Amino acid sequence: MHDVLARLLRDPLTHFLALGGIVFALWAALDTAPADNPAGTVSAAPVSVPDSRDILIDAAEQRLLTAYFTAQWRRLPTEAEFRELLDARIREEVLMREALALGLDRGDRVIRQRLAQKLEMTLREVAALETPTEAELAAFHARHRDRYALPPRISLTHRFVSARQHGDAAAARAAALLHALQSGDDVSADPFHAPGILLAETPDRLARVFGNTFRDAVLAAIQDGQPIGRWTGPVASPWGIHVVRIDDYQPGRQRGFAESRAAVEQDWREDAQAAAEVRRIELMRRRYRVEIAPFDPATERLQ
């Protein structure tokens, strides 16, 4: 008896055939059953047995058998081998149907878990097939506007006064440098480990190049109305003092629905899939009246 069950469990096709029909029947029922119908149309009884005495091994099934064989042996089955595959498959089908008829699936924890898991997977897959309407997507975009925001872009030129090279004199030197630059003299400064001109960088990238303090100071200057194209400073970084000219500033902006539609649809699907699974399970659960008998686990003796 255990061998039969073990065999049953080993073959995924069993599950495919025995469960596939049930799952889709259930799905259909679920889709048509109103949410407030606690009776539903699906019984909680164990797997039902197909009445038919017909066994059809269709082409899709044979293709699957061939695929399993090829995955294992890296070649196609010979004619004799293929006949054996079919024989084994038929034998298995017969045993499976007889086992179901005997009710061997009932009360089995592994089968129970497997069925639950299978349905979970199916719910997820079916949710993935759902196609959102444009209105749904637009609403999603409106709800998650921040996800589709574009960061600001800053172009700047800077001159550097190195604390290593000038120590305490760095501040005075930076002030003189700023004065000279503001008066139109392009004076050279100390070498810096990043380029003197940065184009269309995000605040995030500015922080990575110059440090968070520098990024914050530049953003604050822009906020305070620092004119484009005019030298300003001093702006401190971990390595010294910078004199900075903002060459261009493109504020961050929200992307409209049309502009971000592809990303919105992808995100919608991810969210929808997760939400649909939770919702469907909740719906199904509502059709059951759950009764829990009184029991105190603390009274159980450890074995």
Add this chain to the structure above:
Amino acid sequence: MQNARATGSGRRSGIAALLAALLLPGQPHAENRVNAGTPPERQVYFGDLHVHTTYSNDSFGYNNDRTPDVAYRYAKGEPVATVGGATIQLRTPLDFLAVTDHAEYLGIFSAMTAPEHPLNPTELGRQASSSDVATRYAAFGTFIRALRSGEFPEGFYDPANTLSVWRQIVETADAHYEPGRFTAFAGYEWTSTVQGGNMHRNVIFEGSADLPLPFAASDSRNPEDLWTWLERQRMRGVDAIAIPHNSNVSDGRMFALTDSFGEPIDAAYAARRTWNEPLVEITQQKGTSETHPALSPTDEFADFELFTELLISGGTPGKVSGSYVREAWLNGVRLQAEAGFNPFQFGVIGSSDNHSGTSAVEEGNYTGSRGPASDGTPALRQPTELWGGLPRQSFSAAGLTAVWAEENTRESLFAAMRRRETYGTTGTHLRVRLFAGWELPMDLHERAEREALGYARGVPMGGVLEGPARGRSPTIVVWAARDPEGANLDRIQIIKGWTANGAVHERIHDVALSDPARRRSDGSVTPVGNTVDVPGARHTNTIGSAELAAAWTDPDFDPTQPAFYYVRVIEIPTPRWTTFDAAALGVPPLDLVPATLQERAFTSPVWYLPAGQAGTARQP
């Protein structure tokens, strides 16, 4: 599984070629691209070229369900959820990332959790699908035993699944690639282990079009066969490099002087290795492979984050010789002098090798390398029970790859890796740049046009300086700047390796110190000090320097002998991740690891080749 030259690989590559035809994701649109600059305008970009997700079977065994998508999001600085409900997030996001899952039976555990998978009903499938951590880990144990015995359950090799997972990995990299802003490389790990010795390599593809199915260690365990495969890919227009890692646990095999068949290395081997493997990962979560105190007894910084027990060996220490980068570089120049070729002319990078899908390498923001088993709370990282024979505290919060490139794109970063203009760090974003040449001004580092002059008159890190020397000695000019959110610098060192009369020599020169007064009259250096408040897990930047620079001319130069020079930049002491965790929990740090460490960067070397030898060492 036994011999790498098994005929199985031929059959397999037939299937692979067939399946590869189905794999045709295109290059993403380059909308964010900024015009590429000239070499002097190169910027440094930081990234991680070695992260595992749920599709690595060991990572899956550690209960890691994070997909490549999560790995890229984390690298970009987005928050990622932990199993406990908290979120983790990088403080300094990365510029690039490669997800490198183990190619062997890629994603099979993840696949067999699906009820319709043929292996799902087996004992292994049951273990893999379990929500119980220990049961799931047991599946990985079964996998390791199978790897050893070579006897896998039927259906374990599943080409259709490999294709679908690989395709997902490549498509995810494409989806996250934002040229000019964030680069996502397609890659994987070739996980060859030979008699317990780690021969692992990461394969990083330049692009994503027409990629083949990964060549795995189950196809061949010999790096020569991997190179043959890489060369074949290049002929069909797909460029990729292999980056060896964890030479420290290779049991002396990674930099052995013989090939996979026990034959002495020859010029052809050297040329192929140099072209296929221009870089080596020098530091990562499982230790630093720069050098070992037994190999470099006079190097006071050699005893750093060592990890010496062979993997899954129950704590067996591996052979030291043949396992460390500096010794390989030394043997390389010796072979250059004796035989005219150098099989170890490689640059270096650092990466995490985290099996959590997260490049968590920040000491003060470390969340472990094992996903849910370690990244929820500091308490999860406290137990001293063993991970693969070692207490989890001995794992490092490291490392990063730094690349000097014109722009943040696949092409630009890949080209930089090819020319070895890279360095590795132990997780810090410190910057270091160097030039070597015969006619570099001794004040180059103070000049505004230092980069332009450096490229015009010298070579950058990873370059080759050729003779004739004409009576001159090479000058190396180097500058370094601290991580803007990190610790000050202690010193810059130039480490020279050379050969004379069949022997190899190394010497460490402290070329820049945070305070020149630290140099004693006998040439030794006073330690920088230590500001770390251990119970509070804090340091202050009241010692050290934010920037250091130096110009140095080799005082002991022999123009007849090949040599190499590389730079090591050392930070002042800061709390180790274990100290941050202890502080968060209000307990004293465990004394099995140091409470503080000095983070550092290692550059790719510059090689000197006497006139007439350069030709043989040039890349084919």
